[in-house]
Amino acid sequence: MQINVTNKKDEPLLSRTMISATLEFEKSTPSYSEVSAALASSLKSDEKLLVIRHIYNHFGAKKADVVAYVYADEQKKQFIEPKLKVKKDKAAAEKK
Numbered sequence: 202m203q204i205n206v207t208n209k210k211d212e213p214l215l216s217r218t219m220i221s222a223t224l225e226f227e228k229s230t231p232s233y234s235e236v237s238a239a240l241a242s243s244l245k246s247d248e249k250l251l252v253i254r255h256i257y258n259h260f261g262a263k264k265a266d267v268v269a270y271v272y273a274d275e276q277k278k279q280f281i282e283p284k285l286k287v288k289k290d291k292a293a294a295e296k297k
Contacts, residue, residue: 202226204239204267215281216273220244224265230258236267246271252282 208221222240224231231239233253241248250272257266272278 202231202235202239204236204243206243216277217281218271220267220269220271222267222269224256224267226263226265230256230265237269240267240269244271249275250278252278 203225204222206220206222210219212219237248237251237253241251252270255268
């Protein structure tokens with residue numbers, strides 16, 4: 202799996218940075234947690250402050266576009282991010 206960051210946009214009012222990236226993968230589309238770990242390592246940021254918003258697949262190709270946010274601190278992330286996403290992530294972690 203290879204990630205290339207294509208665009209970074211700073212959003213100072215929300216204390217975050219919007220990241221657009223392209224993702225190339227071998228088999229099936231990677232999960233949000235796998236993409237989050239790979240993107241955090243390429244950006245050299247904490248994985249807890251990174252939120253994957255969307256993964257858009259290209260039909261028939263082993264490519265996807267990723268939209269993610271990197272927050273300045275944990276408190277801002279908890280305030281802004283929807284709680285439904287957090288519940289969904291916890292449920293997925295419990296199944297494993």
